[in-house]
Amino acid sequence: YLSSTALSDPTLGLILVISALAAMQLAAKPSWRWTIVLGVVFGAGMAAKLSPLALAVGFAAIGILFLARPLLVRIPGLRRPINYLAHGQEARTDRLGWMLLSLPFITYAVFVLLYPYVWSAPIKRTQILFDFRTSEMKSQARIWPNLKIDGRIDALSTLAHAFQYVYPSTGKLFDWLSRHTPFPTGMPNLDIALMLLGLALAIVTVIRTGFATRLSFAFILLGGQATAIAFGLRVDFNRYYLPVLIFGAFCIGYLIGEVIRYINEAALARQTQPAPREEMATMPGLTITPCSSDSTT
Numbered sequence: 481y482l483s484s485t486a487l488s489d490p491t492l493g494l495i496l497v498i499s500a501l502a503a504m505q506l507a508a509k510p511s512w513r514w515t516i517v518l519g520v521v522f523g524a525g526m527a528a529k530l531s532p533l534a535l536a537v538g539f540a541a542i543g544i545l546f547l548a549r550p551l552l553v554r555i556p557g558l559r560r561p562i563n564y565l566a567h568g569q570e571a572r573t574d575r576l577g578w579m580l581l582s583l584p585f586i587t588y589a590v591f592v593l594l595y596p597y598v599w600s601a602p603i604k605r606t607q608i609l610f611d612f613r614t615s616e617m618k619s620q621a622r623i624w625p626n627l628k629i630d631g632r633i634d635a636l637s638t639l640a641h642a643f644q645y646v647y648p649s650t651g652k653l654f655d656w657l658s659r660h661t662p663f664p665t666g667m668p669n670l671d672i673a674l675m676l677l678g679l680a681l682a683i684v685t686v687i688r689t690g691f692a693t694r695l696s697f698a699f700i701l702l703g704g705q706a707t708a709i710a711f712g713l714r715v716d717f718n719r720y721y722l723p724v725l726i727f728g729a730f731c732i733g734y735l736i737g738e739v740i741r742y743i744n745e746a747a748l749a750r751q752t753q754p755a756p757r758e759e760m761a762t763m764p765g766l767t768i769t770p771c772s773s774d775s776t777t
Contacts (some may be wrong), residue, residue, distance in 0.1 A: 482719055488528040489719040495525035495532065496705055496726055503539075503701050506579070510572055515579040516586060523590020530613055531708055536587040542691070546573040561730035567690025576692060583586025588709050620715040627716040635713040639724055644672050647721075671728070678731030679703075681738060695734075704728040 483490045499521040508512040525532035545552075549566065553559040567574055591606075592598055598605040621628040629635050645651075648669035657663035686696045706727035713720055 482722060484721075487719060489722050491528040491559075492531075493722045493726055495521060495528060496723060499525065499532070499535070500698045500701050500730075503697040504577070507540060507692060507694045510575045510579060512579065512739040515582060519583050519586025520590050521582065522587040524594065526587060526591040530610060532704065533584065533587055533591070534703055535701055538700070539580045539583050542700070543577045543583075544556070546580065546692075547577035549573060557737060564716060567688075568693070569690050569692045571625040572692045579686040595611060617712075617714045620717070623674055624715060629714050629716055632711050638713065638716050639721065640672060642718065642721055643728065644669055647718075650674070671732075674732045674735060675728045676731075678733070678735035682731060682734050698730065702730050 482493075499518060502514060503517040503519055506518055506555045519536065520618075520644065522536045547581045549562060552562050563570075588606075596756070598609070628639055648671050650667040652669050654667040654669075658665040658667075682699050683693065686693070686699060690696070702723075705723045709720060709723050
């Protein structure tokens with residue numbers, strides 16, 4: 481439905497997916513080529529929606545932390561957690577520091593190049609765009625008072641209700657199964673539960689494997705955009721849910737992938753486990769079974 485409308489929200493969704501893939505490549509193979517690719521994608525996303533600039537700034541903040549790591553480890557009490565989060569990838573974090581720090585500049589340069597309105601006065605007119613976006617959200621809440629969202633708690637409650645009851649993927653699956661199979665009816669929707677499980681698993685994995693990983697970069701990018709939506713939502717328009725939907729799909733997909741990986745590894749371990757040796761010799765008409773040392777034959 482959203483893709484059939486002339487709105488920028490589906491474009492932002494596509495930009496988020498592409499930028500997540502580019503960020504994962506940058507984490508796996510730090511290079512200026514992938515840095516420029518990610519900055520260009522962010523800049524194109526900023527031309528559609530302004531929020532990708534915040535993502536670029538967030539990654540720049542991570543770059544500053546990476547660059548400050550040699551200084552932070554000298555502070556008593558910080559050496560151990562800093563080294564733990566680096567997880568033996570100090571060379572990679574040092575290399576990524578300047579690359580991530582350059583992202584806001586690349587992003588903004590591409591945005592200016594793609595947005596003729598700001599050519600005459602880039603900074604001033606960009607500020608006008610941000611001010612217009614803020615006033616637009618307030619106007620939407622005023623025009624549709626029944627859809628107005630009051631604060632962050634209300635925004636989180638609205639999003640939870642939307643994914644749990646209005647657009648429940650598991651609910652549709654359970655309904656189809658109950659109509660075509662002996663699957664029981666009345667099963668509760670599990671969308672939010674699966675999202676939270678995948679989110680918790682992703683957080684634990686990032687803490688265990690470090691921040692300079694593909695999972696970490698994708699998690700920070702998609703989670704950062706979803707967080708910005710959750711905290712900035714002021715009117716209940718379903719097109720604003722799309723970044724949260726993508727992040728939820730990421731969490732659920734990661735959970736399913738890890739479950740499948742665990743099952744495959746367990747099955748492989750059973751297959752490679754050596755079978756118990758049966759010390760039994762057979763001869764035609766005679767069977768010899770080994771006995772314990774204290775038995776007699």
